[in-house]
Amino acid sequence: MRLKKIIIPSFCLLMIIACNKSNDKELDDQANKITLQKPTEHVQKLIKIASIDKSFNSYSVRAFEVYNDYINLFGSNANNMELDKIVNFSQIDDFQLYSLKHLDSAIALPVLKELNPLIRSYKINARAFAVTINSCNSYYSKKEYRNDKFNQAAVLHKLTINIYSKFKKSDSILRVKSKKITQKIENEYVNTLKEEGLEVEYLMLVGTKDIDYLKELLASNSYNDLNVEKLTYLQDKISTTYNKLTELKNSDKNQFNQYCNLYYSNLEHLNQSINELIQRKKDKRKFTKDEIKKLKHNKTSARLVVGSIQSVLFLSERVLESCKDIKLKRGYLNSEIATKY
Structure with a gap:
């Protein structure tokens, strides 16, 4: 029962991911069709997307790296694992989850709508990762590994690696495409100055x-x-x-x-x-x-x-x-x- 409590939220989010109509290829195709218009709201949208890199993204990467490093380094030996560090760093708090609301306001802007599927994909995968890494945090902080001899740890670890991979892929797609648009806008500004x-x-x-x-x-x-x-x-x-x-x-x-x-x-x-x-x-x-x-x-x-x-x-x-x-x-x-x- 304890295992179900931990991983069911993650699987629910994975089902949402699976049901998402836009797969990676479709997202790429949509992003490549982006056309450039005049800025202002365009710039606002790109700034909101970029803000996630310094909030949710940076914390999630740190949480995963700390968790993964210690798991790989100490394996399943509870006596050697520095569990306090996993508990302190391997989590995504409510404040970081709230920062994803910047993406809601980005989607609401009536420009660069071709980016919206990429933003939604990022949000789904980001929330799935947050649930999973926080489940890992709960498992170790409550010392549940003592009762099951680390059986659930293996399941959670595999799930975490899988979901983090999906999260980083959606992050990479959104980052590359938004950067491409930013460069187009900046080049247009530069050319305007020269003209x-x-x-x-x-x-x-x-x-x-x-x-x-x-x-x-x-x-x-x-x-x-x-x-x-x-x-x-x-x-x-x-x-x-x-x-x-x-x-x-x-x-x-x-x-x-x-x-x-x-x-x-x-x-x-x-x-x-x-x-x-x-x-x-x-x-x-x-x-x-x-x-x-x-x-x-x-x-x-x-x-x-x-x-x-x-x-x-x-x-x-x-x-x-x-x-x-x-x-x-x-x-x-x-x-x-x-x-x-």
Whole structure:
């Protein structure tokens, strides 16, 4: 009876999943038919979808990883399992479930309706995972494994792996498709800026995209593995943007408002830092004992090391931070553009 109490809610949700008329292929086909119109509500919908990544999604991934790591590490040996950690972290609370309501309001927006089946699929799988991982949490926190010699643990574990896999698949589909639309909208904004002759704002957004690529390169490589050719390629693009902004700044200072000036200043420091990193790599110059100590100590001290990845990443964030104003981020810096959307 105890086993039924634990897994029946999960199976009920699985039945809902099975009854969902849109399978993965159909969802993909629907998403690929998306057409782009003017933004505003489009952007609102995408923001609501993105907000889940920092709320429900991040907590669910952590809950599963903690649960799975300890199960795999300690197996069914109750004497060795650090059950307190499973109980504390392997759960989805009511607050995280409530965050899924952002998706309800996203569906309610009368735009990008092609995304709605993807959102619904995500919600169904998200709730199914929450029920399952919380059942695992209840099983271990109440020490029910002592009564059944971990028989239910095996059933729950298999169910959890299966449902989490479905959840991550629906998450991946929604993430990829919404990102695709976001990129289309951002590209349209950038092109509009160029067409309107707002070259400063245009260059700033182009530079921001290159810095995003730079961050991806640095975050996925250690100093020793860093590809200098790829880094130099991105540095050339960022440097070109900086030089064009310099020309505009010298010829027409009226185009530079406080956001532009802050961005320009941060970009200048970043450009210099990238050059220092490239030069250190080319010279094969090793870090001194003092520099190694700073790199290992904390992020604050690490970013002070000249020619380090940490320094470039810190300054990259500074540039991106100066672009965080939503009007700038969405190409609304100029009032003439803003009134057209």
